[in-house]
Amino acid sequence: MSYATVIPEFVLRQSFIELDARARAQSLMDPGSWRELVGPFDRIESPWLPEQGIAPQFDDGCVVLKGAIAGKATVVIALEGGFQAGSMGEVSGAKMAAALDLATRDSQNGKKTVAVLLLETGGVRLQEANLGLNAIAEVMASILALRQHAPVITVIAGTVGCFGGMALAAGLSSYIVMTPEARLGLNGPEVIEQESGIEEFDSSDRALIWAINGGEQRVAMGVADELVLDDAQKIAAIVRSHVEAGLPAVHRSQQVDLYRERIRALDTSRQIDPLTLRETWGGKTTVSKTRKGVTR
Numbered sequence: 001m002s003y004a005t006v007i008p009e010f011v012l013r014q015s016f017i018e019l020d021a022r023a024r025a026q027s028l029m030d031p032g033s034w035r036e037l038v039g040p041f042d043r044i045e046s047p048w049l050p051e052q053g054i055a056p057q058f059d060d061g062c063v064v065l066k067g068a069i070a071g072k073a074t075v076v077i078a079l080e081g082g083f084q085a086g087s088m089g090e091v092s093g094a095k096m097a098a099a100l101d102l103a104t105r106d107s108q109n110g111k112k113t114v115a116v117l118l119l120e121t122g123g124v125r126l127q128e129a130n131l132g133l134n135a136i137a138e139v140m141a142s143i144l145a146l147r148q149h150a151p152v153i154t155v156i157a158g159t160v161g162c163f164g165g166m167a168l169a170a171g172l173s174s175y176i177v178m179t180p181e182a183r184l185g186l187n188g189p190e191v192i193e194q195e196s197g198i199e200e201f202d203s204s205d206r207a208l209i210w211a212i213n214g215g216e217q218r219v220a221m222g223v224a225d226e227l228v229l230d231d232a233q234k235i236a237a238i239v240r241s242h243v244e245a246g247l248p249a250v251h252r253s254q255q256v257d258l259y260r261e262r263i264r265a266l267d268t269s270r271q272i273d274p275l276t277l278r279e280t281w282g283g284k285t286t287v288s289k290t291r292k293g294v295t296r
């Protein structure tokens with residue numbers, strides 16, 4: 001008996017994680033609706049990487065597709081985890097911020113445009129330092145501007161995960177979708193170990209990392225909204241449902257009092273374990289009732 005007979009759903013699915021950034025973005029959009037903006041043939045690449053002996057990439061690891069999802073105007077911006085861990089440099093950051101700003105301008109002019117961010121990123125590109133920091137600040141400002149008009153939907157599928165300043169950007173989005181393989185956290189495991197020692201965090205301990213940063217934990221804690229299996233069709237369906245739902249009534253990042261209270265109530269005199277955190281923080285914090293007069 002073959003595996004396809006026993007667990008056909010798993011064997012016959014198309015993995016989203018195995019797709020590169022461009023194919024991931026394409027798989028989400030209405031067929032034939034999209035075109036790529038500032039694609040590889042425009043050859044806008046990082047001027048800083050070659051100076052450090054690193055081969056640049058013609059799209060700087062950031063793919064921007066303009067088109068539609070569920071018939072609604074959408075821009076999908078995907079970071080390529082396979083290139084410099086999807087890190088944000090001057091060019092990739094400018095591409096993301098400009099695409100978000102164009103969506104805001106279109107929305108202000110009456111053509112509501114949703115943004116979907118596919119984030120596989122180690123955060124600021126270490127080789128571009130302050131330029132990367134600045135890029136992420138611009139991306140965050142652009143997300144805040146767009147989410148006044150239309151939802152910004154973040155998908156973190158794996159395998160890199162979403163770390164550093166881009167985790168803050170994810171936190172500003174209207175909805176976060178994760179797979180169990182995905183990770184979400186501010187300081188990456190490598191950085192915590194480097195700064196505070198292996199006793200604080202062992203970056204080779206995958207069980208520990210996923211227990212804290214993994215998709216299952218993040219959704220169970222209510223800091224991400226949907227847990228979905230690594231299946232391109234299922235992920236596309238979840239993204240479509242959020243495009244159709246429109247804006248949440250309240251964004252997670254607006255709930256400052258709720259999170260302040262939760263942090264205040266933590267007992268830091270003892271080690272907090274992931275399961276207890278699920279129990280005390282659990283449940284959704286994005287209020288997804290559609291506001292009147294916004295994108296549907």
Ligand code: COA
Nearest residue numbers: 084085087122123124125126163164165187188189190191
């Ligand atoms: N900028 C440039 N390169 C980065 C990067 C960044 N922000 N983050 C990761 N990379 C590189 C790694 O150095 C490594 O390069 P190498 O293959 O030449 O050694 C490669 O991407 C893959 O990273 P690796 O750590 O081997 O993969 P992993 O799957 O085990 O872990 C991360 C991925 C992102 C979780 C881990 O690299 C990490 O913790 N990064 C730091 C994230 C962070 O705290 N960023 C803060 C910056 S604001």
